[in-house]
Amino acid sequence: MDTSGSNTFNKFICIDILTNSSLFSAKIVDLETFEVIYANQSMKAILADEKAKHCWESVYAQDSPCKWCKVHELSMQKTAGDDNASITYEHFNEVANKWYQIQEKIQTLDNGKKVLISFSLDISMQKEAQSQLINSHVQLSQQTKALEEAKEKLKEQASHDFLTGLYNRRYLQQISQDLINLARREATELSIIMLDIDRFKMVNDTYGHSAGDQVLKYLASILTEHTRESDIVARIGGEEFAILLSHTDTNGAAVIAEKLRRSIEGQPAEIDGKTNISFTVSLGVASVDVKNDRNIDTCLNNSDTALYEAKRTGRNKVVVYSTE
Numbered sequence: 001m002d003t004s005g006s007n008t009f010n011k012f013i014c015i016d017i018l019t020n021s022s023l024f025s026a027k028i029v030d031l032e033t034f035e036v037i038y039a040n041q042s043m044k045a046i047l048a049d050e051k052a053k054h055c056w057e058s059v060y061a062q063d064s065p066c067k068w069c070k071v072h073e074l075s076m077q078k079t080a081g082d083d084n085a086s087i088t089y090e091h092f093n094e095v096a097n098k099w100y101q102i103q104e105k106i107q108t109l110d111n112g113k114k115v116l117i118s119f120s121l122d123i124s125m126q127k128e129a130q131s132q133l134i135n136s137h138v139q140l141s142q143q144t145k146a147l148e149e150a151k152e153k154l155k156e157q158a159s160h161d162f163l164t165g166l167y168n169r170r171y172l173q174q175i176s177q178d179l180i181n182l183a184r185r186e187a188t189e190l191s192i193i194m195l196d197i198d199r200f201k202m203v204n205d206t207y208g209h210s211a212g213d214q215v216l217k218y219l220a221s222i223l224t225e226h227t228r229e230s231d232i233v234a235r236i237g238g239e240e241f242a243i244l245l246s247h248t249d250t251n252g253a254a255v256i257a258e259k260l261r262r263s264i265e266g267q268p269a270e271i272d273g274k275t276n277i278s279f280t281v282s283l284g285v286a287s288v289d290v291k292n293d294r295n296i297d298t299c300l301n302n303s304d305t306a307l308y309e310a311k312r313t314g315r316n317k318v319v320v321y322s323t324e
Contacts, residue, residue, distance in 0.1 A: 025120040029055045030113065031071065031106070046096040061095055071116055074106045090123065099127040163213060164220035167234040172242060175232055176296035179246055183290040190246055190288040191253035194303040195281045197239040198315040203279060211271050215279060218269040226260055250287045250320055257283040257318040265316065280316035282307055
């Protein structure tokens with residue numbers, strides 16, 4: 001049966017379909033002259049200059065061979081014995097202002113001529129969708145990060161005093177329960193120092209509330225500097241502060257309190273680099289009954305009672321709470 005006519009007919013059908021296809025752009029480049037010797041209608045629609053001699057001129061309006069050209073890479077693969085080698089890559093065509101997925105292959109024709117066969121599929125819509133997806137992901141990541149930072153900030157605000165940066169009374173109450181339980185398990189001591197600035201109203205009245213705030217912050221820095229990392233230093237309210245001392249009995253807490261009193265008495269607060277404000281504190285010391293106390297309240301009240309006694313009996317002194 002003679003099928004030559006049928007093969008010829010099929011060949012013309014394929015060429016016609018290729019030529020008129022709008023699904024992809026196709027071109028064939030002569031690798032001796034680098035001329036575009038064939039372009040289907042879709043490729044012609046995006047050519048920069050159909051009459052230009054070289055492919056880089058006609059397709060991309062370049063003055064010299066394209067930096068992204070794959071011919072050398074394909075030639076190396078073909079030289080290595082891979083006759084069916086092809087390369088697929090993505091490229092933005094600035095002339096057409098579109099993204100294309102390009103598949104290229106070097107083919108040797110029956111006459112020995114080598115040509116580059118190239119198919120380009122417009123993927124601009126996919127790229128746009130991908131870009132939007134990436135932007136959405138970036139925005140979501142930024143929003144998530146901002147939310148986490150806001151949550152951390154709120155968490156910090158909930159546990160810290162806004163002016164001094166020390167812990168607040170709420171946090172002291174929360175952490176003290178854990179420390180009481182720990183001291184009970186390990187049979188160790190737990191004590192509290194309460195302190196209050198003497199005649200703080202006079203500081204505000206004399207120097208102003210802004211200076212008073214700076215004195216509070218200065219005092220907070222002294223307390224932090226002269227206590228251990230394991231100690232909990234908190235601003236209870238106004239000019240009143242508390243220090244929760246783990247592994248410390250009443251005597252040890254009293255020694256620490258006296259050191260703090262002397263340091264504060266001997267270090268005036270420097271305000272705006274000009275004014276030195278001297279001030280003193282009164283301190284009350286008490287220990288937690290780790291066997292019987294269910295929370296920190298009793299010890300806070302006891303140390304506060306000792307603090308009041310220090311105020312009543314002259315200020316600028318340390319008083320240890322006593323049941324006697």
